[in-house]
Amino acid sequence: MMGLVFILNIIADLQLEDLNKMNKLISLCMIVKNEEQVLNRCLDSVKSLVDEIIIVDTGSTDETKEIAQRYTNHVYDFKWINDFSAARNEALKHASGKWILILDADEYIQQGDYTELRKMLTNFSPPAPHGFVIRIFNITGNNNANIMESTGGRLFINNLGISYHGALHEQLRTTEGAALPYTPVDLTVYHTGYTDQTLEEKNKSQRNMGILLGMKEERKNDPYFHFVLANEYKNKGDLDEALSLYKKSMQRTDPDHSWYMHLLDRIIQITLQKKMFRETDHYIRLGLKKWPMHTDFHCLNGILLEQFGYLERAYKCFETCIELADLHEKKNQPYWLTQINYARLIPHQMMAKIAFTLNNNQQYVYHLTSILNMDKNNVSIFKTLLQVLLANETTKNIIPFIEKLYPLTHSHHTLLLLRSAVACGSQELTQYYWDKCISNQVDYSSIDELAVGLLLQFNSKITIGTPELPMPTDLLLCAALVNDDRSFLEYISIDERDHANELYQQILNSIQSEKQCQLLISVSSSALMISFLIRLYQNHYHVLFDHLVSTIDDASFINNLASDLISLGYSEVGITLLSILLDNNQIQAEGFKILGTYSCLLGNIEDGISLFRNSLEIEPAHDLLGFVATWGSEDAHRSFYNHYQSKFNQNELPNFLPLI
Structure with a gap:
């Protein structure tokens, strides 16, 4: 009798185990290796959604496995054989849920209420293999600066013969080798594996390239494979090979393929970079024809038009991007395809650039402010905005505006506003935020103290003690000369110290000499x-500035100095220097273009176009044609184009030229 009870208990336990398996709705399956930096974030984001976590480790030497074991008992070792499909299929073997969700450790899901998703998955029982496509935001570049959208079949039914195929960028297939049918589902994943830092730490491109090259012969007719391989060449900077492979992919890619939009985007980016503008225009047209109601190709079209100086037409393209984004956002509809930045951020950046060129300060301020509302960490944009405000508003009016953007309730905001005021050369604003830093006991650096002292021109000598940060060389050189104290140069980094000492001695000799002594600037010391x-x-050391500039008999140097001053908002002094160069027949192509724009803005159109012609003769620039179109007559535009087109390779000129 005891034997019978024992057997019945075993049967009951097995039935309970089967019931528990059936009750598991979603199994998360992951493969990992040395992911201790990101694994916690991933698993924390998904633990309320899934019922089971399966983790296959392919050889971690850090704390990855220990972290994984805090979340699940299902942690398995698998020897890495240079094949992602083999590793993923190992994870699938252990999954007991009705549905399988695939994530990588450098991904995490958007937090939300997944009751409806789980309800749908519970009620949906497809008789054949089926999967769901989810949205993936790929965060790339430095400081998470760019976001590119893609989609992926990451959620699929379990136990119907579905497995992975392909050593890299693996794809789900049925037992018969067919692709799965997919439907979209409301789930968003964020992927940080292609930020600059991660690529550097994990050397992903080199790993991927090795795997892909091993598959090249086997998949020589596969357009998706060529697209993926091209991506790796693009990542390593080999744009020629990347472009060749993208075009090879394009030959066999159907416009309805999921990667087609990304393929167009990559080709456009490379042809823009390589100045193959005729091809750029062709691929933009393809994108606009297929997706006229999305922002991506309108934005790229605006970038191309701006490249050729058609500022007003480019501006309208960027306006269209923002209008489409606003329209579709109200309807909760998607409005971008590959990069969210094509919808608003890049359009506002480009419209700000156009407004600056056209000297439209109202639009310039609006677009700079719009950029900051999207990205408050963009310090360079804030400094540019502050420079414009200081030229057009009183300090009293500026303070509440910038403190609305950066409230002083955060001490680092006080420091940001101080540093920006110093960078813009505003003594009044610098004094205000320096006093705020002192009264609020904000921690500032020795660089801050030195920079503030120079700007406010403290009577006492500035002492900096032992700096806790590398000190800017130009700041130390300035401090040494203004305070007549060479000891400041001791804080300059060793690799720049010789150049700085040489410049210091030359400048000192020039200041102390009774006769005007010419400064000889070497190429290595020019910057x-x-x-x-x-x-x-x-x-505000304008007397010393004027004296030193007058002692430099190097036209190329003065041209570069003038251009940099104008780009930083110091237009008056920059234009004055260029005008002197023009009078002495020493002006370069960029200087002619700047003065041509300045003349046109003042209403001297004929003089401006003449200056554009001079610029074209010295160093042809693509945007000159559009500048003539912006300010000149149709006849002037056609006349200019006749000479302009002879200066370029025809592949550099889009088919739309000239735009009348």
Whole structure:
């Protein structure tokens, strides 16, 4: 009798185990290796959605397995054989849920209420293999600067013969080798595996390239394979090979394939970079024809038009992007395909650039502010905005506006506003936020103390003690000369110290000499000298600035200095320097273009176009044609184009030229 009870208990336990398996709705399956930095984030984001976590480790040497074991008992070892499908299929073997969700450790899901998703998955029992496509936001570049959208079949039914195929960028297939039918589902995944930091730490491109090259012969007719391989060449900087492979992929890719939009985007990016603008235009047309109600190709079209100086037409393209984004957002509809930045951020950046060129300060401020509302960490944009405000508003009006953007309830905001005021050379605003830092006991650096002292021109000598940060060379050079104290140069990094000492001695000799002594700027010291002179000007040492510039008999250097001053908002002094160069027949192509734009803005159209012609003769620039179109007559535009087109390779010129 005891034997019978024992057997019945075993049967009951097995039935309970089967019931528990059936009750598991979603199994998360992952493969990992050395993911201790990100695994917690991934598993925390998904633990309320899934019922089971399966983790296959392919050889971690850090704390990855220990972290995984805090979340699940299902952690398995698998020897890495250079095949992602083999590893993923090992994870699938252990999954007991009705549905399988695939994530990588450098991904995490958007938090939300998944009751409806789980209800749908519970009620949906497809008789044949089936999967769901989810949205993936790929965060790329430095400081998570770019977001590119893609989709992926990451959620699929279990136990119907579905498995992975392909050593890299593996694809789900049925037992018969067919692709799965997919439907979209409301689930968003964020992927950080292609930020600059992660790529550097994990050397992903080199790993991927090795696997892909081993598959090249086997998949020589596969357009998706060529697209993926091209991506790796693009990541390593081999744009020629990447473009060749993208075009090879394009030959066999159907416009309805999921990667088609990304393929167009990559080709457009590379042809823009390589100045193959005729091809750029062709691929933009393909994108606009298929997706006229999405922002991506309108934005790229605007970038191309701006490249050729058609500022008003480009501006309208960027306006269209923002209008489409606003329209579809109200309807809760998608409005971008590959990069969310094509919808608003890049359009506002480009419209700000156009507004600056056209000297439209109202639009310039609006677009700079719009950029900051999307990305408050963009310090360079804030400094640019502050520079414009300081030129057009009183400090009293500026303070509440910028403190609305950066409330002083955060001490780092006080420091940001101080540093920005210093960078813009505003003594009044610098004094205000320096006092705020002192009264609120905000921690500032020795760089801050030195920079503030130079700008406010403290009577006492500035002492910096032992700096806790590397000190900017141009700042130390400025401090040494203004305070007549060479000891500041001791804090300059060793690799720049010789150049700085050489410049210091030359400048000192020029200042102390009774006769005007010419400054000879070497190529290796040119960038430092320009930074130093700009800092002098920003800090209101205008007499010393004027004296030193008058001693430099190097037209190329003065051309570069003038252009940099204008780009930083110091247009008056920059235009003055260019005008002197023009009078002495020493002006370069960029200077002619700047003065041509300046003349047109003042209403001197004929003079402006003449200056554009001079620029074209010295160094042809693509945007000159559009500049003539912006300000000149149709006849002037056609006349200019006749000479303009002879200066370029025909593949550099889009078919739409000239735009009348």
